[in-house]
Amino acid sequence: MKKSTVLIVLMHLVYWFSPLARFYFLSLPTSGAGIDFEISYFTYTSASLLSVVVFYLFYFFLFPRFLYKPQLIKFTAWSLVTMAAAVVLGLAFALVYVRYYYNPGVVRSIIGVGNMSMLLVRVVSAATAACVMKGFITWFTEIRYKEQLEKQNVATNLELLKAKINPHFLFNTLNNIDVLIEKDAATASVYLKKLSDILRFTLYESPSDTIPLKRELDYILQYIDLQKIRTSNPHFVTVDFGNANQDMEIAPMLFMPFIENAFKYSTNKKIDNAIVISIAAKANTVVFNCSNVYDANEQITGEGGLGMTIMTERLQLLYPGNHQLEINKTADRFIVNLTITLHDN
Incomplete structure (x- = not known):
């Protein structure tokens, strides 16, 4: 039996044993003597039984069939007929009972x-x-x-959004390793192992609702290592995860789309601190900051990675009313600030 069915049955039982039900249509005479008391007792008993019948006629038939549609005229007509029939039937029961057991002269009472x-x-x-x-x-x-x-729709939408994240990341990374293979096969093998770890993460952990923040940070660092393949400047990227409670649970792959876009538009890899990434987490709040240089003559649309519009949709699905996303541009830098208040456990 379903939980909802059990709850409905319990609700009915509680209602029928409640003072309200006993007061309005289950109460019986508790004192008296003689014919008048016996007749009253039978009449009250008949009325109580009929009330139960009327209750379930309205509950199972009249309300679902007419009032919920709604068909108010038919509901009113059937209600009047049902209640009138119940009253007449109750009186008929009492009359039959009295004529059978008592003097017909008491019928008038x-x-x-x-x-x-x-x-x-x-x-x-x-x-x-x-x-x-x-x-x-x-x-x-x-x-x-x-x-x-709504939960099913959210889950479906999240899966569609993830499907837009993973292929793009995979293609970019494979292209980077392909470039490295021509220069240094041994190093390419190391990075291929990193890619394997990242794919394992995306296949087995990213479908989870939440993961420890530490796993997300590890994933980001591996991604950055793979991106560094194509630059000899060790200061091209600056990362600061020092002030982060890494045991916190967070939805996977929240920050990667912004980091992907940062690498995409930071084309001049000779610049120090071209990309600056920081993540701080304490209490139940996570603060993500990412800024990158960009060519002012090149329009940033978000296409090719996970578009900003899609990322905004994902945040709204995951943390509705519990996040603040600010995206700004200066003359030469693109800046993303994201603050998330995690759900209480």
Whole structure:
């Protein structure tokens, strides 16, 4: 049995044993004697049973069939017919009971204002309670369904976004190693091992919802090492991960798209500190900064790597309302500042 079904059954049980249900349509006479008490007791019992029947007629049939559609005219008509039939049926039960067991002369006491009002109040109360409970359960079920659907859409979108990240990185890295093979096969082998480690990361760890920040930093460093293949300037890239709590859990491959773009547009590899990357993490906040030089005559569009628009979408899916992304340009530098507030565990 599904958890939702169990919860609904428990809700019904709690409701029927609640003071509200006992007060409105399950209460029975508790004192008295003689024929009047016996007749009243039977009448109240019949009304209680009919109230339960009316409750579930509205709960399973009338509300889903007409009110939820909505078809208000049909719902009103069927409701009046159902409640009138319940009142008539309740009186009929009482009359049959009295004529069978007692003097027919007491029949008039059954068809009185008191019993009619009691039956009507109980039937209307049962119908109202059924609509309220069914409406609440329907509303709650729809919310849960929409949440599950949204999570599925988020997961699907994230997989599509990752698919746009990984091939681009792979192609760029293979091209870099291909250039190195012609110059130094042994060194190319070392870097090929780094590429193998990175591919292992992208295949087995990046699909995870979160990973330790240390793994993300290791991945970034390996990527930077591979990018350095094509420059002899050891100061081309400056990295600072010193102020980072590396045990924090974070979504994988958050920073790589910006770093990829930094390498793409920093074409002059003779410049010191052409790319400056820093990541600081403490408490539940991660701050990422990346800046790179660029040719002012070359327009930065984000195409070829993960576009800025796509990256913004991914951040919105992963950390809605919990991140701040600022992208600025100066005369010669492109600057990205990203602050993420991680979800509480």
